[in-house]
Amino acid sequence: xxxxxxYEARLEELAKNREKVIEDSNNLRNQIRAQMxxxxxxxxxxxxxKEQFQQDKEFEFNLTNExxxxxxxxxxxxxxxxxxxxxxxxxxxxxxxxxLLSPPDLLYTILDVPLPIxxxxxxxxxxxxxxxxxxxxxxxxxxxxxYAAQVVQL
Numbered sequence: 001x002x003x004x005x006x007y008e009a010r011l012e013e014l015a016k017n018r019e020k021v022i023e024d025s026n027n028l029r030n031q032i033r034a035q036m037x038x039x040x041x042x043x044x045x046x047x048x049x050k051e052q053f054q055q056d057k058e059f060e061f062n063l064t065n066e067x068x069x070x071x072x073x074x075x076x077x078x079x080x081x082x083x084x085x086x087x088x089x090x091x092x093x094x095x096x097x098x099x100l101l102s103p104p105d106l107l108y109t110i111l112d113v114p115l116p117i118x119x120x121x122x123x124x125x126x127x128x129x130x131x132x133x134x135x136x137x138x139x140x141x142x143x144x145x146x147y148a149a150q151v152v153q154l
Contacts, residue, residue, distance in 0.1 A: 096151050113144045
């Protein structure tokens with residue numbers, strides 16, 4: 001009888017251990033399934049990130065090519081500026097000739113109209129008339145400044 005009780009107690013203990021092992025096993029299976037699901041999601045995210053990275057590399061390559069093309073076009077246009085600028089300035093000089101009228105006074109003319117010059121470096125503006133030059137009048141100064149403004153505008 002005593003042996004039977006010991007066997008029964010031992011069987012109960014083994015049954016409890018078995019249930020605990022089964023429960024632990026089920027918990028571990030659930031954890032493994034969750035980890036597998038997590039790994040699968042990470043794998044999908046990694047695949048998506050690789051695709052996105054490849055698209056970004058292609059976009060960067062295309063953008064770099066476009067920038068290089070634009071830079072080449074800009075360089076070609078810039079090379080044409082010099083001759084065009086020279087031509088325009090010579091045409092402008094032909095339309096509005098500026099010539100030296102009186103070398104000691106540094107009096108210049110634009111279209112044979114004298115440009116005003118200050119008498120001293122501290123003068124805020126040139127005088128409207130010059131006693132030494134009868135052709136420097138208020139109307140001539142206004143006309144010359146108008147021509148100068150047109151030259152600057154062009």
